[in-house]
Each structure stands twice: as C-alpha cells, then as structure tokens.
Amino acid sequence: MAIDGLIILDPAGRPIIQSSYSCYPTAYPMLHIEALNNALEKAPRGGSVDPVIYVAELSCSSACCHVEVGGMRFLATISEDADPLIAFAFLDTFIEILHDYFGTVNLATLKDNFDIVYQLLEETLDSSGHPLTTSQNALSDIVLPPTLISKLLASVSPSATGVPSGRQGGSFGLTGASGAFASPIPWRKAGVRHNHNEILFDVVEDMRAIVGKNGMTLVSNVFGKIESNAKLSGTPDLTLTFTNPSVMTDCAFHPCVRLQRWTRDNSLSFVPPEGRFILADYQYKPPQGAVISNVPIPLSLKANVDMGEFGGTFTLTLTSRSMKVMENVELELYLGEDATSAQCTLSSAGSGVGSVGSADGSWSFDSRKKMLRWEILNMRSSGSWILRGSWTSKIKAPRPAHAFQIRFEIPSFSFSSLKVDQLRLSGETYKMYKGVRMRSKGSLEWRW
C-alpha cells in the first residue's frame, strides 16, 4: 500500500497543491499530471476517462487515480503494487476532511487556505505512502481549523494583534498535545466537555432503481445510512436499539460499533466519536416471500415520445404514488448531441382540489449539455403533473437517450420504516438530548 502523493489540479489542469514527493525524481509528479491531462484531452466530449491511469514513462512505472471535485481534479499517485481502492478511499477521506474544515471545496477556498491544506496533507499522508491520521477528531487537535477569529486577526494589521494570536497558536499546541492521541479510544478525543449534550441521528435512505419500458421495475435497491452528529461530554457509552432491526441487511459499521453485540442481539453499542460520522450503512430488502422482491417506487411516469424528422414531441405524466409529499422532483432527458432547442408547456391534473398548474413546476433546456430538465419542487400525494412539448434537432433521425433520469426526495419518510426503539447512555451521568430524523431520496432510471 503506497500512495506516493497527492496532487490537486485546478480546472485548467495546472497543479495548485501537491505533496512533497521528496523520495521521487523531480519529474515524477509532472509525468502523472501530464498523463492525466493527456487522457482527459483525448477523451471524447463528455466522455469518461479510466479512473486509474497507467503511467509508464518513468523507470518506475506507476498509476494515478483521480476524482473530480468542484471542477478540480484530485489525483493520488500510486506505485508498486498498491491498492487503487486505498487511493480512492484516501482521496474520498481527504476531500471529506477538506469539506469539514472549509465548508465547501473549491478553487478559491483551497487557495485561501493553502497553508492549512498543506498541513492536512502532511498529517494525513506519510511520505512513505501510508495514510496517517484521518479521523477528524484527532486531526482538529493538530491542525487548527480556520475559525472566524483567526480570519479576523489575519485581516487586521498583523502588528496590532501579533502577540495574542501568537500566544493562541502556542497554547493550542500544548493543550492539544495533552489531548491528542493520549485518548485510549483512537476515534474519540479525550476530555471533551459540553454544556449541552446532544446526539442526532439522520437516517437517510437512497433508492436506486431502473424501470423498464413496460413500467416494470427491473432493479431497485435501497441503501441506507445512519448519519450521526454527537456533541457529548466525557466517554459516553451508547446503546441504540431498533424495534425492527431485521430490515437492515448487509450492514457495515463505523469502527466504534461493537460487532459482537450486533451479531448477538442486533443492538448498536458504541462509544461515538465527536462530531459528524456515519454510524452504519445498510441495505433494505423487503421481506422475503413476496413475489416481486423490489421496493415499490414512489412515483410513476407515463411517457409518450414521438420521434419525427429533425426533432420530436413528447407528453410526460408524472404521478406521485407516495403517501408523503415529495420534494425537489427532477426529471432529465438527454436529447442527443444534435438537439438544438425545446419547447414545453406544463399542466397539472390531480385529484388535489386547488391544483395550481405551472406554479409548482418549471422546465428548462440546457443547450450545452443538451439536457431537458423538469423540476417539481413540491409534489403532493397522488397528484399528477404533465409536461407536453417538442424539441428540434439538427439531424434527421434524432437520437435522444432512451432513459429518463428522475431524482426525488421525501422528507420524514423511510422506505424500510426503520424505527429506533431507544438510546441508552451509560458511563456518564448527564442527560442528553436525542434526536432521530428520517429522510429518503432516490434516483431512478426510467426507460421508454
């Protein structure tokens, strides 16, 4: 396992930040950057590049793994027989850390905070290629996040505030040292104190499905995640139980979860890290025995598309089948390389009394991406919405995609109806605030 280094490229493909590569020839990082840029250049418009690019120019042939974030490319170079998945997992973790530190990850924030990015890079990736500290709990002790105060201090004249800020930096080093890594639990800081103790769980379920031409569900999978945010003092030992844990299958857990307990009685027993973390991943599978083992899709689409010469017409009817209100319903159709324009009208025919027509929907055509988009911000239960329209194309036989991409969100709903039974705290005596929220979303491919 050896990630030689990490390079961040700006949208133009120039490196803005890279790790030191002190053990490698000077040309080493450049060759990887070049290989990636060449591959990107060669790729057809909108085409995809293999995520692992083999770089053979150097005596030590190696590969670079890359992902795109906010227009930038993050690339991790690996040599020897390393695991590309480690590279991707590391990139993912690193980007997540940047998100945590700066809120967003874009060119401007990285340039503004390049010194922090460098420090993070040093702390997370050893020059011998081993990822080091990536747990946010430990990192925040050794690399100070940019705070409002430090920004304020930086903006006023340095001479005026020189002394206090310097002291702040120094003192942090010492206090941090006592806490950092002295904790017996690797993922948790020692000696955390909060005036107000709380832990929040967000259960987010994500449906991925493909619906065939005939309206039959071909595949539907629901992947769930329990996102947690803990602000608890001391060393809290928590036990989370569910009324119906059987709906969670193929679980994967944060290292803090005691696996033996889960295998024994399906309860999650753990000492949480501080702050945000993902407690568990699972897949929801409907109970066995049902004829169709698919999770029902909460909306339906009736699509009539007539292809003509130099364009076509369509009538799309979206109907909600959900008992809950669906939000941010979004439908996309790629109209083909040669599409030039689209014209649509919206209407809604629903059982709802005060259906207001186009007020709650909008459509657009992205002439660069050739994408027709239809958005409905708020879709009440069992209402119907209709989009009629036509598009034009430069070529005689237009070739639009044969699948609609539909995304939706359903707040306060879960496909699995997973229910938290109780959350017990032991090891500490304070009272804590507990909260559980359910949320669902989905992305469907609807073929026609």
Next chain:
Amino acid sequence: MSIRAPRKGENYELSVDLNSEYRDKRKDAIKRVIASMTVGKDVSGLFPDVLKNMQTEDLEQKKLVYLYLMNYAKTQPELVILAVNTFVKDSEDPNPLVRALAIRTMGCLRAEKIIDYLCDPLQRALRDDNPYVRKTAALCVAKLYDLKPELVIENGFLDQLHDMISDSNPMVVANTVAALTDIHIAATSNQPTDTTSNPAVFSITSAVLNKLLIALNECSEWGRVAILNALARYEAQDDKESEHICERVVPQFQHVNGSVVLAAMKVIMIHIRNVRRDDLVKQLIRKMAPPLVTLLSSPPEVQWVALRNINLLLQKRSDLLSNEMRVFFCKYNDPLYVKIEKLDIMVRLASDNNVDALLSELKEYSSEVDVDFVRKSIKAIGQTAISIESAAERCVNVLLELINTRVSYVVQEGVVVMKDIFRKYPSTYEGVIPTLCANLEELDEPEAKASLIWIIGEYAEKIDNADELLGIFVDSFTEESYQVQLQTLTAVVKLFLKKPDSSQGVVQRVLNTATKDCDSPDVRDRAYIYWRLLSTDPGAAKAVVLAHRPPISIPRTTVSPALLEELLGEISSLASVYHKPAQTFVGHGRVGADSVQRQGSEISDAQKALQTVVAGQQAENLLDFGEDPAQDGQPSGLAATQILPSTPAAANFLSGTSANPLDDLVSIFGSMGTEVVGAGSAAALSQTSMSVSSPFDFGGLSAPSSQPTQNAQPQEDLLGLF
C-alpha cells in the same frame, strides 16, 4: 553559501518581513514564501531567513518552516544541515506533537548528512511514552532503511520494531506492521534469493499472527489494511489455522471503508484454499457477496475497481454472486468504463434462470447512443448464446431484431456475432441466412464482411445465389482488406467443392486474381495451396476444406489458471485491476538520496518492462485459445475480443486481437496447431509452424519468409506460414 536576494523585489520584501520584530508579520511572510514556492518560484535564497523562524512556540509556523525545508532538502542538502540542531532539540520537546513532527520531517529530508543525526532521536522516539510519537517513529525506521539499511541494523531498530508488534496501542501495531512490510519489500526486492538469513525479512510467525488478529479490530481503516496485507502473506500451519484466520477476518466485511473490505477479501481468498470444511467455505462465499454488492453503490471510480476485482473473483468462484445479476444492470448515466465491466460480469453470471432478463437488458443497451457500448452489448448476446445452449434461439431472435434495425454498426456487429453462433451450433439457424445476406450492401467493416462471407461459404449448398453473392466480393477482390480476401478465397473454394457445376468460373477467377494481382503473401500462398489441392486431388481438397470443425466455446476465464491464482492473491491491488501479474508493470518508485543521476540508465528498464508486458499479453492471447484443445486452437471473434475488456487501462499495451477466424485452414492442422499453441510462446509457435509447413511445400511453392512481425495477428501469421 546561499546567495542573498537582491535588495529589491518580492524576495527582498519577504526577507525583510521574515526578519520583522512582529510575530504575525513573520508568520505571514512564511506563508507567502510557501505560496511562492508552490507555484514554482525560486525562494531558496531566503533559506537563512526562513530558518531563523524555525524555533518558535507556534506549532503551525513550525510546520510551515518544516515544509519549506523538505522542499529544498533535495536540491540544497548542505543548507539543511544548518537546521539539524533545531531538529534534534525539537525531538526532545515536551510537546509530543513537536517531537513527532521533528522525527517525521527528519525522515522525509532524505539528506545523507542529516541521517547521521537521526539515529539518537529515533532511538528515543521509538520508546516514547506517547503513542503518536511511537507510531510516527515506526514509519521513520522504514524510511531510514530505504536510505541506509546498515544504520537500521546496526542500531537495532529492527528488533525494536519487532518488539513493538506487542505494543498496547493498536495504531502503533498497525504502523509497525506497515513499516516492517515496507522494509521486507525493500529487502526482498534487492536480493530475492537470500531470504532466511536477512534480518530485514518480516516473517510472520504464529505468535505475530495472534497479535495482528487482536490489533485488527482496534485500529483505523488504514491500519487494518496494513494488517490484512500482512495476514495475506502468512502461511498457515494447518487447515485449522486457516479456518481460524478466515473466521477472524470475516467481520472486516462489515467495515464502511471499501479498501478494508477488499483487503479482507484477499485474505479470505488466500486462506480459503486450505479450508477443508465445506460448510465453512460455503458460508464464507455467501458472506462475500453482500459487501461486493454494497461497493456498487459507491462513486464510479470505486465501482470500477470493485468491478474489476469482482470479475476476477467470479472466474474462480462462479457461484459467488449467482443471484445478484440485476445489481450489475447498466444505467444510462454510468461512465463507459463502468458499463463495460458490468456487461462482462453480467455475461459471466448468465444462467438458465436469468437469461431472459439478461437478454432484454442487452437488447436495451443495443439501442443506446454510444457505439462502443452497443457493440460490446451485441457481442455479449453472442457470448450468452454460446455459453447457454437453451437460450441460443432467443439470442438469435434478439440478434435478428437488432439486425433489422438497419443501424449500420449494429448490423455489422450482429453479423460477426452470428458467425460465431453458426460455429457453435452448425446447421441450426440457417433460416436467418437470408436476413443476413439482405444486409450485404451495408457492410463496410472487414470483420463483418469476412464473417458474412464465411457464413455464405459454409452454407453455400443451401443458398441459391451463393455464387452471385460471392461474385460481388470477387469483383472487388483487390480492393478488399486481406482479411476479406482470405475469406473470399476460402468461401469460393468451398462453394466450388459443394456446387462444382455452377461455380467453375468464379473459382478460376478468384484463384487467378489471388495469385497474380494480390500483394499479400498470405493470400497468395493460400490461393496456391488451394489451386494445387484442387488440381491434384479434389477428394483431398474436400477432406481439407470442408473438414468438420469442432464447435467453439467461450472460456470461463480470461487469464490462465496459474495467473488467476496469483492474481487472486493480489486482490485489491493494481495487478488485480489490470488482470496482469504485478512484476510486469510495477517497478520501485522511490529512489535513494543519491541515485537521481542514475535516471538515464533506468529508462531502458522501463522499455524492458514494456516489452515484457507486450510479450505477456501475447502469451496470454495464445494461451487463451490454447486452453481447451477442443477449441481447435482458434479464438473466434468472440473469444478473442473477450480479452479486450480485460485490460482497459493498460490498453495502450494491448495489440488489437480482433483477428478474424480464418478457421478452415487452421482447423485442418488443428491438432498440430494446438499442441504448439499450448506451449504458449510466440517464438515456439512460429518455429514449429515453419516445420509444419514443410510437408505442404508443394513443388515450387516455398515456405514464405513472412515472420510474425505483428503480434496483433498471430493466428493470421500462422495461416500465412502454411
């Protein structure tokens, strides 16, 4: 000595600020220096000024100065010596973060002169009270070994590392394992023969094993991967121990980090070989499926790596995901590289139970916009037809529907695939021939043309206007590609042998053109052979040209069994992604402190490696069709192209393997051919086939001198030699 910056300009201002009396001004200046450094400006002139700021209470400032030092240590090692005292002092700082930082930075500097000062602080750091310092120091030992192995051994650092495997802190254990593994790799790659006496060799004993298994559940994801990789190297004493390891590692499948899951899978795949209890094997295999499926909900890059590994796992354990084919259905928005892998896996998972769902998916994909993907989908239909006999008819029907769409590339690919189906199921689907022939005009790709011609030749007796159809190709003979010429030649001869009365003229014409006007030695030689055969003994010609060909089949594996075993041991590594053994493409990246100047000589190594890969590729192609002697040594279009998707990223090495099956001739010499091919080396192939050609050295026809120069078409070259 360093050169002072001029008295004006940016560097001068920085230098003034670096010497400012105000802390914040100095710190700000350091940041600006680093900023200039990262955009490639030369700020080495500021070295003394920056160095002055090294001794500070402010940890952040210290880190920035260290960053600067690391950057210039490589180019100006003499300057770094100036900093040595501060490093040594920092390594005794009361703050563990400072101690760790000093050790880590000194390890990174890689300056020969500073190394001598590193040993004492490192000695202390390895025994530090603070686990953070210890785990940093552990990795530092590996770096030191890289530069000066003798120092590590003299100072007893190795023994210390071995003691640290028993450390109370799991993260220290994990880093120690990582360091020992690095040292092990460095030591064994230099002198692979001497493994027992070398103290640097990290042999995992059963005592170590137990410590690793305990630490495994306690440490971070990266630590787990390091430990799992070490476990993969362990050689179990007996099957009991293998079972024990498997049982202890299986819970790692429940880790959220995909790389931990794959590393655990590697360990299981290695140790499962020794597990005797069938129920346990079944249970382990069952437990492998869900985490693999979960990986498919990750971003496309991770999916791709996962898919490549799944593809490999399935070649060994085809029952692994037998009920999960639907998970691999391609979505319109999937990147092409993901789609192609999914397609390959779907075909692998095809069975009687799910073939209908598979076919309707493949049909769907065949109407997509992306040409490459459409072609691959159509190929997949053919592969399904060949591997599942009961579904062949349904596959043919789907193909017919697709051919009827009249989309040019769909038709061409469909024709190529149909030819393979004819090979597998001779005389079963003759009803579709008229449809195929109706599209003759639309074919413009050599492979499609050659395939259709082959079909016409093969079923000439059942096609009324076969002479007419073949006549079209004879007319344009010299304009066609060699592939098509060869096929036309053979088809016409077949036609003549089947219907001698009506085709006398056309066969005369084609033999004339091929021997006189054709500039390809292969085509010419084959025409001579036919001519000679036909004129001396038509009976023998019949026996040869119309010989019965054994049906083709699709190999379950794209790599040889031995290679597969090796790759399975490397699951989750680059090797398993490329489906190539590691040594063909991985070198040692790191260079020692003084070896940068050796660059020039090393370039030839890269070329050597490249040749090895090409040779390996070639050997693989040959192996691929030599695998099953019943296949008459001939990968038809399908089997051959199956290799293609298996090497996406290394595609630049991959020579096109779209060689058309010029089956007829090869099949005559089939028995000999396969034996040779089974040897698996291109050299052996060309040599032996030369000698094979001598019995057929009729009259003035000498063995042609065309050596297989292009590795792209070994099969054709083989033909050419006859």
